[in-house]
Amino acid sequence: MKILVVDDSKTMRAIQKSVLTQLGYSDIEEASDGQDALRKAGSYDPDLVLVDSNMPNLDGLGFVKAFRRTNPATPVIMVSTEGERARVVEAIKAGVNNYVVKPFTPDLLSQRIQETLASCEAA
Amino acid sequence: MEPDLFTPFIQSARHVFATMLQVEVDVLEPRPKSGRHEPHAVSAMIELKGGCEGSMVLGFEQDAAERLVALMTGTHTPSHSAECADALGELASIVACGAKALLSEGFTSASLPRVVLDAEPMADRTMPPAVVLPCVTDCGRFVIEVSILGHGPSPVSARRAETLGDCR
Numbered sequence: 001m002k003i004l005v006v007d008d009s010k011t012m013r014a015i016q017k018s019v020l021t022q023l024g025y026s027d028i029e030e031a032s033d034g035q036d037a038l039r040k041a042g043s044y045d046p047d048l049v050l051v052d053s054n055m056p057n058l059d060g061l062g063f064v065k066a067f068r069r070t071n072p073a074t075p076v077i078m079v080s081t082e083g084e085r086a087r088v089v090e091a092i093k094a095g096v097n098n099y100v101v102k103p104f105t106p107d108l109l110s111q112r113i114q115e116t117l118a119s120c121e122a123a
Numbered sequence: 124m125e126p127d128l129f130t131p132f133i134q135s136a137r138h139v140f141a142t143m144l145q146v147e148v149d150v151l152e153p154r155p156k157s158g159r160h161e162p163h164a165v166s167a168m169i170e171l172k173g174g175c176e177g178s179m180v181l182g183f184e185q186d187a188a189e190r191l192v193a194l195m196t197g198t199h200t201p202s203h204s205a206e207c208a209d210a211l212g213e214l215a216s217i218v219a220c221g222a223k224a225l226l227s228e229g230f231t232s233a234s235l236p237r238v239v240l241d242a243e244p245m246a247d248r249t250m251p252p253a254v255v256l257p258c259v260t261d262c263g264r265f266v267i268e269v270s271i272l273g274h275g276p277s278p279v280s281a282r283r284a285e286t287l288g289d290c291r
């Protein structure tokens with residue numbers, strides 16, 4: 001499985017990559033903002049995307065909307081500092097499959113990844 | 124500054140540090156910020172905008188910065204490094220957005236973090252009226268500086284208790 005991790009913080013990308021590695025995933029690509037992610041997604045063709053919301057250049061919501069035009073079924077999890085209900089609803093309407101609010105524990109992120117993959121497989 | 128305006132920052136910091144770092148934060152007596160520059164080894168600033176305007180700075184002593192970042196990253200990182208700045212900037216961003224959610228009627232957006240190393244004076248850091256919240260952890264000391272300007276009705280959300288739960 002190929003996983004794209006999108007966050008402008010190198011620290012947060014490393015934390016998420018560590019959780020993914022512990023879950024047994026090793027094919028992980030990183031992007032530092034929405035524009036970078038769209039470029040990489042084109043050639044990398046991820047099976048799962050973890051995306052931050054607040055990023056320079058193109059934010060998470062902008063990335064999801066653009067990504068969904070060519071990838072309607074790829075699971076996307078938004079990992080965000082924004083926990084307000086309106087933000088979550090906006091992300092889901094844009095096409096996000098699941099939402100994790102920072103701060104998160106590795107166990108919570110792990111759980112959400114597995115939930116998302118299971119529900120997308122069942123669909 | 125009314126306690127209702129800076130208490131969400133305390134709640135958020137405690138929640139973030141406990142969840143991500145397993146570190147307990149003790150907040151000492153809040154005090155008004157003096158007009159003089161208060162240096163820190165590393166400072167991370169987030170601006171908040173919306174119906175109100177404000178900012179939050181997390182200011183760390185060197186040993187606290189290095190120990191907290193080591194807990195985040197699992198590796199030793201010098202406080203004067205880009206990696207340390209990135210980690211503490213992200214920490215500040217999460218704390219500020221957590222507080223913003225509790226003050227949701229006043230703020231609608233948070234800036235990307237701005238991190239300053241080595242106690243450089245930052246002319247536009249939180250300016251009075253601001254409150255300084257001295258914090259103590261097992262990893263060392265840091266401060267939360269909060270400045271909120273031009274608020275009308277109290278920006279404290281009625282949903283604050285539901286959003287973070289009991290962080291005390």
